[in-house]
Amino acid sequence: MLTPLPLQLEVITFDIRQAINAKLYYPALLVTLTLPEICAGLTLDKSQFVKQKQYVEFVDSYTRPEELGLDGISCYQLRGGLVHRADLRAHPYFGGTHVIFTTPESRGSTHGFSIAVADKSAAMFDLVMMSNAMIEGARRWYGDNSSNQKVAENLAFLIRSCPNGLPPFVAGFPVVASGV
Template sequence: MDIEKAIDAGLFYLAVHLALSVPDICGSLECDLDPDKPWKKVEKRYKDWFTENLSDKFLIFTVDDCWAMRGGVVHNGTLKSNRSSAKYDRIVLTLPSNFTLHECVSADNAGVIESALQLDAVMFCQQVRAAARQWALAKKDDPIVSKNLDNLVRFRPNGIFPHFVGVPVIA
């Protein structure tokens, strides 16, 4: 829902940031996390969730591309890769205009030796959002997911007992 609102408001960077967090969040909801080390196996959870829920939605964008993009955007604020194992030097997100390009590769243009994977920002976000919705329907009766949903950060219009009651919060 917040991804849609960000897109509708023209906040595409925010929408992409949220979309890149979806495999983290959903993967964590599926697990009994170690409360002392919740970050343990983050990459495996992320990649497993992407592989199971998103890999068939893309033609050339892979689990490794998404993991690298997540690390770049969420943690470093960049779409340029500095990893020697990356297939592309950068990822470029196109924004709504009079044409749409999605999952295209541009390489070695204007004498510059560089490759770029191009994704349409809105289409990317919509693909992730749709996969998350399908996942949520499939997991609606999963006891681990149900238990973990109680602690999911979200808007709580009536507060959170016993700390703030009757006051809207994010908790």
């Protein structure tokens, strides 16, 4: 049995699923691939940044390669291409000329393999399977970190919906904000 996520992280995983349901695949994938950074960042002081080492350690420790479809370093490279260039294969060390994700509308699901055609190659994944694997990884991570005082402190600062504003700054209308 996996440890339930605290509400602050559960909202993020809910948003991933809602984005997929709304066919907003780019935001769903973006948040999915940054989930390791969010979790790893919860263990750090505000002055520290998540680096490749922490990202890879999260993926390799808390996700299962057969479910995620790739290992930590490849996932980090995929994330780097997406976050910094909106190009999944843009990281210079991520092999392949293409990256393809099947979606719920696809006639089939392909996940965690590559295909080569002439001088081109594509890494292929299923968006729902990858998102689910990363969410389950976050649950495993939280099981190991639920009593970490730094995590408890930092959870209060995660981005969230504030239906009535964030007093004393704004009140009476919905905003998305962070901070306590």
